[in-house]
Amino acid sequence: xxLNRQPNIADQDLFYAELINGQRDLTEEQxxxxxxxxxxxxxxxxxxxxxxxxxxxxxxxxxxxxx
Amino acid sequence: MLHTYTYPEYAYKQSEEQxxxxxxRHPIVIIGAGPIGLTMAxxxxxxxxxxxxxxxxxxxxxxxxxxxxxxxxxxxxxxxxVGEEFAEKxxxxxxxxVFFHDELAYSFDLLPEADHKMPAMIxxxxxxxxxxxxxxxxxxxxxxxxWKHKVLAITQNDDAATLTVETPDGIFKMDAQWVxxxxxxxxxxxxxxxxxxxxxFFQDRFLIADVVMKAEFPTExxxxxxxxxxxxQSVLLHKQCDNVWRIDFQLxxxxxxxxxxxxxxVIPRIQAMLGPDAQxxxxxxxxxxxxxxxxxxxxxxxxxxxxxxxxxxxxxxARGANTGVEDCANLGWKLKAVMDGSAPMALLDTYHEExxxxxxxxxxxxTRATDFITPKSRPSLRLRNxxxxxxxxxxxxxxLVNSGRLSTPTPYVESSLNTRDAEAFAGKMVPGTNCADxxxxxxxxxxWLLNQLGDGFTILSFGPGxxxxxxxxxxxxxxxxxxxxxxxxxxxxxxxxxxxxxxxxIRPDQHVVGRWRQFDAAKVQAALCRALKLQ
Numbered sequence: 001x002x003l004n005r006q007p008n009i010a011d012q013d014l015f016y017a018e019l020i021n022g023q024r025d026l027t028e029e030q031x032x033x034x035x036x037x038x039x040x041x042x043x044x045x046x047x048x049x050x051x052x053x054x055x056x057x058x059x060x061x062x063x064x065x066x067x
Numbered sequence: 068m069l070h071t072y073t074y075p076e077y078a079y080k081q082s083e084e085q086x087x088x089x090x091x092r093h094p095i096v097i098i099g100a101g102p103i104g105l106t107m108a109x110x111x112x113x114x115x116x117x118x119x120x121x122x123x124x125x126x127x128x129x130x131x132x133x134x135x136x137x138x139x140x141x142x143x144x145x146x147x148x149v150g151e152e153f154a155e156k157x158x159x160x161x162x163x164x165v166f167f168h169d170e171l172a173y174s175f176d177l178l179p180e181a182d183h184k185m186p187a188m189i190x191x192x193x194x195x196x197x198x199x200x201x202x203x204x205x206x207x208x209x210x211x212x213x214w215k216h217k218v219l220a221i222t223q224n225d226d227a228a229t230l231t232v233e234t235p236d237g238i239f240k241m242d243a244q245w246v247x248x249x250x251x252x253x254x255x256x257x258x259x260x261x262x263x264x265x266x267x268f269f270q271d272r273f274l275i276a277d278v279v280m281k282a283e284f285p286t287e288x289x290x291x292x293x294x295x296x297x298x299x300q301s302v303l304l305h306k307q308c309d310n311v312w313r314i315d316f317q318l319x320x321x322x323x324x325x326x327x328x329x330x331x332x333v334i335p336r337i338q339a340m341l342g343p344d345a346q347x348x349x350x351x352x353x354x355x356x357x358x359x360x361x362x363x364x365x366x367x368x369x370x371x372x373x374x375x376x377x378x379x380x381x382x383x384x385a386r387g388a389n390t391g392v393e394d395c396a397n398l399g400w401k402l403k404a405v406m407d408g409s410a411p412m413a414l415l416d417t418y419h420e421e422x423x424x425x426x427x428x429x430x431x432x433x434t435r436a437t438d439f440i441t442p443k444s445r446p447s448l449r450l451r452n453x454x455x456x457x458x459x460x461x462x463x464x465x466x467l468v469n470s471g472r473l474s475t476p477t478p479y480v481e482s483s484l485n486t487r488d489a490e491a492f493a494g495k496m497v498p499g500t501n502c503a504d505x506x507x508x509x510x511x512x513x514x515w516l517l518n519q520l521g522d523g524f525t526i527l528s529f530g531p532g533x534x535x536x537x538x539x540x541x542x543x544x545x546x547x548x549x550x551x552x553x554x555x556x557x558x559x560x561x562x563x564x565x566x567x568x569x570x571x572x573i574r575p576d577q578h579v580v581g582r583w584r585q586f587d588a589a590k591v592q593a594a595l596c597r598a599l600k601l602q
Binding site for chain 1: 449450452453454456457461463464467
């Protein structure tokens with residue numbers, strides 16, 4: 001299975017609001033920690049090493065391209 | 068400082084060759100009488116090869132060094148006659164606990180598979196181990212152990228090396244057909260040969276303290292990330308014999324090593340860790356920095372490298388001495404076959420092929436553990452701490468916690484000596500793998516498989532039909548399950564997927580060469596030739 005790069009979340013606005021809400025009242029340090037944990041939790045859920053590799057490169061390349 | 072151990076002093080003796088001033092050619096000279104040099108000599112002796120060991124000192128390893136020994140080296144030592152004693156006298160443990168701050172984050176059980184002769188892991192001070200190996204070497208007519216012999220220079224041509232050696236009686240020369248350098252991470256031999264030793268140095272320092280205490284701690288490996296008694300760093304606690312406990316404190320790169328190891332700085336650190344009531348005495352303190360490096364080639368002409376002289380790893384995972392012992396087991400039979408003219412030099416090149424492969428595997432494990440224990444940047448520290456915080460409640464995060472993956476042998480799955488499977492097999496015994504032990508019966512008595520494999524090649528045959536095969540003057544003898552040995556518990560058959568008719572060809576170092584569902588003399592003979600580089 002390849003990484004799904006097409007929209008896949010229903011109610012995307014609500015999801016995004018929930019994500020932001022999840023960081024509410026956290027210090028910057030805590031918010032960074034929360035995102036790190038979220039990445040680990042979702043990575044474990046996906047499990048598929050090929051998909052994870054693709055996702056890691058995508059996140060990295062996209063960040064470097066934006067610099 | 069307290070001393071639970073009295074270092075033996077071994078007598079220097081002037082050799083006959085130095086006294087008479089004759090240049091003698093020895094088949095093998097081993098440089099360094101540490102755990103690897105001594106094991107190497109015993110290994111050669113078990114193959115019928117005599118060797119001279121030269122050591123620049125006259126005692127065993129000073130201070131606190133290797134502690135943990137794994138099952139595979141214990142099995143090698145068992146073949147050399149000392150493994151049972153190590154297993155008996157050492158501390159055995161199987162539970163490891165990982166703490167983050169002051170909470171238990173994760174606990175693991177090595178869960179050693181039952182029905183192996185040797186335990187999964189033991190703790191035994193290096194000086195005890197060396198002392199026993201010295202005794203074994205001294206008892207062997209094939210080992211000539213010489214103390215206070217320092218090698219100053221080495222030159223070599225195509226068929227021998229010449230060593231310039233200094234003793235209390237002056238300087239003399241000796242020739243060696245083969246030199247095996249087991250002189251540790253700071254190998255002088257490596258420097259003299261000019262071999263490259265490259266890799267990664269870690270910008271961190273560790274304080275090792277051995278303390279003597281009668282403590283209530285269980286016999287477990289305890290590892291702390293960022294504990295309240297040693298903020299932002301890691302700490303490891305391990306039990307050794309004689310109520311000696313090993314404590315490793317990570318110090319960070321900025322620490323002043325000379326200051327850090329002063330008792331007035333060490334004692335409060337330990338007191339904070341053990342609690343105000345703990346009574347202990349220091350036995351040993353040192354500071355070290357570690358590296359993960361490997362030699363470019365394990366053989367430089369007539370000089371062969373083994374142990375830390377060939378590869379240096381971080382201490383997390385107990386991979387140093389353990390892999391060194393596996394180097395010895397790999398080299399012994401190959402050098403014997405080449406020296407006897409039974410196999411070409413190409414066989415010796417597979418020592419580098421297989422052991423460099425294993426060293427790289429160890430280095431990768433060791434580097435990954437180090438990156439987890441001492442993250443190199445703030446973002447990686449955050450990810451590391453995220454894993455540790457999750458691990459307290461989330462099972463999925465626990466396998467990510469890496470406080471050192473404990474040493475297990477690297478199977479030589481890519482080795483050019485293997486014959487690939489042509490038929491389907493279940494289980495772990497793929498060609499290149501070290502043979503798993505199994506309980507069996509011999510002559511109606513309980514015994515172990517590995518003890519039956521003997522010193523040469525073995526054809527392990529599940530049922531009748533196999534015959535010995537020969538390549539040059541090397542023969543593979545048949546060990547028949549059902550006749551020579553009995554698989555009373557069925558575990559042997561299970562571990563080797565030994566359906567009736569199955570045969571395994573096993574190397575002298577107890578690694579699998581190849582396997583077949585039925586005996587075919589031509590196929591087994593071809594595999595034996597391949598395992599000796601005769602084709």
